[in-house]
């Protein structure tokens with residue numbers, strides 16, 4: 001299982017969380033990545049943790065003020081990026097363009113989707129993985145694997161029907177090892193989570209609990 005921790009815009013210390021994640025990954029052998037704000041990519045990457053962007057734009061180098069360029073994200077030390085997070089949705093054409101931009105820059109991609117139908121559409125664009133997240137469960141602490149297990153299984157089926165090479169992750173409300181194990185049982189090969197770690201008093205303890213069943 002891949003554990004992708006999105007720090008969103010939470011007022012946490014990104015380097016402290018990244019250091020905790022790097023140590024938890026080293027000690028457990030579990031793949032853990034951290035996606036900080038774009039301005040914190042360099043500092044997070046310097047901790048040695050696998051570092052991801054939260055977003056890239058479907059633009060090429062050049063006259064593109066205010067956009068997040070895939071190459072810059074890679075230069076800052078990221079090896080992958082989220083695209084189309086529920087809190088930063090993009091048009092289908094821009095999702096396509098962002099996946100192509102990530103390929104150009106050598107970034108791995110996780111395209112987010114709200115439901116299995118969107119998972120199928122996103123998978124058709126050839127990201128490395130899709131992450132299904134019911135928006136109403138984000139930040140609630142109620143895990144998608146418990147509140148809506150069918151959506152995870154249906155997302156796995158929807159992606160497999162389009163492109164069996166696209167991995168399926170799930171997210172929303174995941175914060176414990178039990179949640180992570182339930183996601184794996186439903187066919188997910190990774191989880192996308194945020195508040196359970198970014199808002200934890202002790203991020204290292206939260207991460208250790210998450211990966212304990214693996």
Ligand SMILES: O=C[C@H](O)COP(=O)(O)O
Nearest residue numbers: 006139172173193194195
């Ligand atoms: O990117 C992460 C997801 O939106 C899940 O957030 P959450 O773990 O706070 O529910």
